[in-house]
Amino acid sequence: xxxxxxxxxxxxxxxxxxxxxxxxxxxxxxxxxxxxxxxxxxxxxxxxxxxxxxxxxxxxxxxxxxxxxxxxxxxxxxxxxxxxxxxxxxxxxxxxxxxxxxxxxxxxxxxx
Amino acid sequence: xxxxxxxxxxxxxxxxxxxxxxxxxxxxxxxxxxxxxxxxxxxxxxxxxxxxxxxxxxxxxxxxxxxxxxxxxxxxxxxxxxxxxxxxxxxxxxxxxxxxxxxxxxxxxxxxx
Numbered sequence: 345x346x347x348x349x350x351x352x353x354x355x356x357x358x359x360x361x362x363x364x365x366x367x368x369x370x371x372x373x374x375x376x377x378x379x380x381x382x383x384x385x386x387x388x389x390x391x392x393x394x395x396x397x398x399x400x401x402x403x404x405x406x407x408x409x410x411x412x413x414x415x416x417x418x419x420x421x422x423x424x425x426x427x428x429x430x431x432x433x434x435x436x437x438x439x440x441x442x443x444x445x446x447x448x449x450x451x452x453x454x455x456x
Numbered sequence: 457x458x459x460x461x462x463x464x465x466x467x468x469x470x471x472x473x474x475x476x477x478x479x480x481x482x483x484x485x486x487x488x489x490x491x492x493x494x495x496x497x498x499x500x501x502x503x504x505x506x507x508x509x510x511x512x513x514x515x516x517x518x519x520x521x522x523x524x525x526x527x528x529x530x531x532x533x534x535x536x537x538x539x540x541x542x543x544x545x546x547x548x549x550x551x552x553x554x555x556x557x558x559x560x561x562x563x564x565x566x567x568x569x
């Protein structure tokens with residue numbers, strides 16, 4: 345099955361820095377979702393995007409649904425130690441019954 | 457809050473054993489999914505179900521089967537466990553509809569020895 349192209353694969357940043365990651369696809373999606381996964385846990389939903397061009401914030405997190413419906417980005421401002429983890433993008437095409445297509449994740453590491 | 461609960465956090469099974477992974481959701485969601493997660497490969501869909509007793513193969517169904525006898529419960533079955541099925545297994549659920557969100561359980565780390 346198809347996977348989304350998520351980049352970067354990993355990021356090493358200093359506490360307080362801003363972070364940006366993105367996902368691209370050759371296919372159109374109706375919904376873009378961003379998840380965070382802590383070690384040994386299941387992914388937790390951070391932001392959901394439903395319309396092309398939509399920009400949504402959740403605290404220090406901001407995500408956008410690309411105009412072409414083939415891409416999305418996630419920004420984290422003023423990173424803190426608890427932001428460490430793996431961030432996944434996921435796209436959904438239809439009525440949800442066919443599951444999500446995932447990126448391979450961005451591993452965020454924060455150096456104090 | 458949506459709650460998706462997987463019956464075990466960690467399991468160790470022997471090669472050839474029949475293994476059951478259970479998942480329960482409490483939000484009356486129509487759709488339920490089983491994924492496996494491996495380093496470098498991301499999350500891959502094994503099976504999904506959009507209604508009771510309905511099931512559809514995902515990207516990697518070989519060696520697995522599923523059961524959905526009740527709406528809230530979706531079971532993943534490894535008919536004869538093998539070492540290459542050692543992985544993190546994640547269950548998810550979502551309501552049916554165009555713009556919906558999927559919610560995950562905490563995961564089951566299965567080791568087959």
